[in-house]
Amino acid sequence: VTEAEFIAALRALPLHPGARELRDDAAIVGGLVVTTDTLVEGVHFLPTDPPADVAWKLVAVNLSDLAAKGATPEGVLLNLPLGGEAWDRPFLAGLAEILAAHDVPLIGGDTVSLPDGAPRVLTCTAIGRDAAAPPRSGARAGDALWVTGTIGDAGLGLAIARGGQGPAELLAAYRRPRPLLAEGRSLAPGVHAMADVSDGLLIDASRMAAASGLAVTIDLAAVPLSPHAPADRAGRLAAATAGDDYQLLFAAPPGWRPPVPATLVGTFAAGRGLALVHGDEDVPLPPRLGFEHACIARPR
Amino acid sequence: VTEAEFIAALRALPLHPGARELRDDAAIVGGLVVTTDTLVEGVHFLPTDPPADVAWKLVAVNLSDLAAKGATPEGVLLNLPLGGEAWDRPFLAGLAEILAAHDVPLIGGDTVSLPDGAPRVLTCTAIGRDAAAPPRSGARAGDALWVTGTIGDAGLGLAIARGGQGPAELLAAYRRPRPLLAEGRSLAPGVHAMADVSDGLLIDASRMAAASGLAVTIDLAAVPLSPHAPADRAGRLAAATAGDDYQLLFAAPPGWRPPVPATLVGTFAAGRGLALVHGDEDVPLPPRLGFEHACIARPR
Secondary structure (H helix, E strand, C coil), X not given: CCHHHHHHHXXXXXXXXXXXXXXXXXXXXXXXXXXXXXXXXXXXXXXXXXXXXXXXXXXHHHHHHHHHCCXXXXXXXXXXXXXXXXXXXXXXXXXHHHHHHCCCCEEEEEEECCCCCCCCEEEEEEEEECCCCCCCCCCCCCCEXXXXXXXXXXXXXXXXXXXXXXXXXXXXXXXXXXXXXXXXXXXXXXXXXXXXXXXXXXXXXXXXXXHHCCEEEEXXXXXXXXXXXXXXXXXXXXXXXXXXXXXXXXXXXXCCCCCCCEEEEEEEECCCEEEEEECCEEECCCCCCCCCCCCCCCCC | CCHHHHHHHHHCCCXXXXXXXXXXXXXXXXXXXXXXXXXXXXXXXXXXXXXXXXXXXXXXXXHHHHHHCCCEEEEEEEEEECCCHHHHHHHHHHHHHHHHHCCCCEEEEEEECXXXXXXXXXXXXXXXECCCCCCCCCCCCCCEEEEECCCCHHXXXXXXXXXXXXXXXXXXXXXXXXXXXXXXXXXXXXCCEEEECCCCHHHHHHHHHHHHCCEEEEEHHHCCCCCCCCCCHHHHHHHHCCXXXXXXXXXXXXXXXXXXXXXEEEEEECCCEEEEEECCEEECCCCCCCCCCCCCCCCC
């Protein structure tokens, strides 16, 4: 059973009206926004990543999903393994930091023991309120595709975390992503569709197009890069497929100007699928559009 | 860092007003009841347990927490590993069964890949509505302690699952617990405190007493046993410390008669701690009051 088949089987179960067919970053239940993400050691983070950073990231990636719905965090639930002496204290310290940084209280959770040597598996469920909650599926033909910030920094940071050299801000982009809660709240009422860039610009944009029943064209030359990223076509493709950016990706009517800094990177049109250009030139799609939860720490 | 220290550190974080100090089965957020539990292969279930039964139990133990708050399920979120060919299809079938049995829709979730050979870790988060939500901490001095159903069946079932002999209904008590949702709804408005028996009658009763700032005395002779359980004192102690029963344990004013079948097993009084009697006789506390998430599959 592949992941796609597994998710298709889940979609065939009775779904809550707010489940959005399991195609969104979050569900809507009783006026609240609910989202959940699991991080697995060796899959979503490296065994060598500092425990405090893993705690930060666990909460941050869930808050990022709330940001994409324009929600204000109400709190989080945490399902955590007891991780051993060297793990637990720095992990708890990192948890305190991310909760304080975004004024997020703890609602509940569960702690478990894992068998010796088992990879750590951590789950966060975030609940938000007051959300305009633009769906992933709301893009319309003619809409512009925008993205906040710069793309690809976390991918370069992962290479550093694996032992490469590079500036500290790239490593921080990978280990301590900043959930764009204020930006999401500001954008949500005006956009047609919004999601965060968690798996890579190309794959997340193509999911937005597919959920909206549309085609999308992305201009690689327009993809915003940090000064550290190689700006040639290979560098741009690497950035657009790297994942872990946690920038906000949104569809908005042509002519609409976002209230926060963002870059126009593409357009939606009738049809289906993703097309890539570099200025006036067509670019063939790369074999991999983003990070699809393969193992980052060792080959599987 | 022990589990108690870890949880104490979590309690020192900023808590949501509905978090009930992380001492309850569930939290209250925006009028909804939220609860979450994680099952770990080799810790909370056996690697030999059928995947359909693991799916059932994953959802059932969370619905049981909603039952203890008198809530009606609104839906569940599931964080699931892709488990391989032999696992996924029966798991999905068991999931469909428990959701249909209790008319519970899927709200959302996350699917992840685990490194090869890693023990499966599964999380369910259940959301309920319309709850009277009696706290664990609401018992008053003089209250009676009641429990529904029979105690110890799942413990005997676990011994069968590990290779022993015994009747199918005991194995089913361990593998397919029935969340007592109707009973919980019926009891919740009249009781002072309620929780489910997940870790063992003695430990769960002592937690209710501790949360309520009281002492509790339990009469082993009164503990309701199924006809399969040895009714001598050793058998009664085994039943009262076995866990996984998912019966409802509640504190109610003296003289109050529960609206569903239940057995009076103890009384609360000023003071602290758990005392055990067998009729008129004092019984020393056993070294272990219940299941505290040690490994059930192999020694750690």
